[in-house]
Amino acid sequence: MLERKPRKDRTEVTFILPADSPPGPVSVVGDFNDWQPGVHTLQPREDGKRAVTVALPGRSTHSFRYLAAGDYWFNDESASDQDGPNSRVRT
Structure with a gap:
């Protein structure tokens, strides 16, 4: 699931997954972190899900x-659309 919070000069996108799946x-x-694993690792939240904000x-x-x-590797079903094998998010 994706959450978007518009700010003055950017949009904060929160990527959210269940606590244990996978x-x-x-x-x-993604292209925003040069496709480098580990740069944006999802962390546990109080609601039991995992998330990271970019x-x-x-x-x-x-x-x-x-x-x-x-x-x-897997995609986000709530993404705006697909770009080949990738999910896409619009801000």
Whole structure:
């Protein structure tokens, strides 16, 4: 799931997943972090889910995927659309 919070010069996008599906650590990787795993690792929240917030330029579109343990790549069903094998988010 994605949450967006518009700010003056950017949009804060929060990437949210259930606490244990998939199990183990999960990173969101995309063109906004040069597709580097571990830069934006989802962390536990009080509501039992995992999340990470990334500040992205306003009025932009970004490709991303999630990377879980065991080299398991997957997309976000709530994303704006798809770009080939990647999810896309619009700010």
